[in-house]
Amino acid sequence: MISPNSNDGGQDFELNLASIIDCLTVIIAFLLLSSSFVSYGALDTAVAAPQTQNASTGSEAQAQALTLSVNLRDSEKVDLELSGSRSEKRKISRASLKQELESMKARYPGLDGIVLTAASRVEYREVIRGMDEARQVFPAVALGLGGGMSGGSK
Amino acid sequence: MKRFLKKKRKPPSTEMSLQITSMADIFTILLVFLLKSYSVGALEVQPSRGLELPLANRTDAAEERISLEVSETLVQLDGKPVLPLRNFELEGATRLEPLGKALGEKRTGLGDDSKGKLLLIADARVPFETLEIVMKTAAQQGFADLKLAVVQP
Numbered sequence A: 001m002i003s004p005n006s007n008d009g010g011q012d013f014e015l016n017l018a019s020i021i022d023c024l025t026v027i028i029a030f031l032l033l034s035s036s037f038v039s040y041g042a043l044d045t046a047v048a049a050p051q052t053q054n055a056s057t058g059s060e061a062q063a064q065a066l067t068l069s070v071n072l073r074d075s076e077k078v079d080l081e082l083s084g085s086r087s088e089k090r091k092i093s094r095a096s097l098k099q100e101l102e103s104m105k106a107r108y109p110g111l112d113g114i115v116l117t118a119a120s121r122v123e124y125r126e127v128i129r130g131m132d133e134a135r136q137v138f139p140a141v142a143l144g145l146g147g148g149m150s151g152g153s154k
Numbered sequence B: 001m002k003r004f005l006k007k008k009r010k011p012p013s014t015e016m017s018l019q020i021t022s023m024a025d026i027f028t029i030l031l032v033f034l035l036k037s038y039s040v041g042a043l044e045v046q047p048s049r050g051l052e053l054p055l056a057n058r059t060d061a062a063e064e065r066i067s068l069e070v071s072e073t074l075v076q077l078d079g080k081p082v083l084p085l086r087n088f089e090l091e092g093a094t095r096l097e098p099l100g101k102a103l104g105e106k107r108t109g110l111g112d113d114s115k116g117k118l119l120l121i122a123d124a125r126v127p128f129e130t131l132e133i134v135m136k137t138a139a140q141q142g143f144a145d146l147k148l149a150v151v152q153p
Helices: A018-034 A060-062 A094-107 A124-134 B020-037 B097-108 B128-140
Strands: A002-004 A014-016 A038-046 A067-072 A077-083 A088-093 A112-120 A140-144 B066-070 B075-077 B081-082 B119-124 B146-151
Touching: A018 B020, A038 A124, A038 B066, A038 B128, A067 A094, A067 A124, A077 A094, A094 A124, A112 A124, A124 A140, A124 B128, A124 B146, B066 B128, B075 B097, B081 B097, B097 B128, B119 B128
Parallel strands: A038 A140, A067 A112, A112 A140, B066 B119, B119 B146
Antiparallel strands: A002 A014, A038 B146, A067 A077, A077 A088, B066 B075, B075 B081
8 A cells, every 4th residue: 555656775665545435435435325314313202091181080089189181172273271270271382382381380380291282183294293383392202192993993 | 951950759559548536536435435325324225116105204213023014015024925915904804813723923033122012114105094004903913013114215
């Protein structure tokens, strides 16, 4: 790789870069072909049992605990329902969801998780968008399931 | 006369030397960039062709789990088809037993650490109704701890 310019024992020499370029070309081609430029991630959630969605049916301790349900009606409208020791129902716009959740969090510091549900025709992308926004305020977001189906067949 | 006595002009050399130092620099920068962006994904997911995952900004730590994929035409458990769908929806007469049975079998084969944990890979266009049915079936088999696969923008 090192080729001296003269035979007189001088210090001048040239580095032969051709072989290095060859190696780099092969490595770059391999990396370009094998790498994926899409980055996947995962959102942690849990399936909320139907009884935890309605605190009034649970024990006294459950009834005292605050539960906030966020129901995505469509891409524009959202219903908020607070149950437990306090009760509150509000209809808000989808755009103001994060602000409303922040205000709820400020008013009820004991509230540390929410249950997210959606209408049957709401697309999964909207559910994830809502969950992504809600997780910025509440770290624990559970997915609430309706009571329409009880297994076996649809 | 002088003109004729002048030395004949030397023909240009046919030997050419390519300056590859700058090229080596470019390649090195490219290599560093590619190595840095080689494996940035928090999760190793192989979605089916045509499956469009939803976008999310904040994601959690990745973990190896059994995967349940909901696409336009199929529900697959760890790559094996368990339920047919039509345009992201279950048909009226579709029975959910195969899904429940497959999930039950998977659960019995899992270790204590992985029991009840599922990675849901669903298309962004799936209506919540379909997901609700699938998740409810999974929950009935003890899979209530979910990770939802998303794409980070």
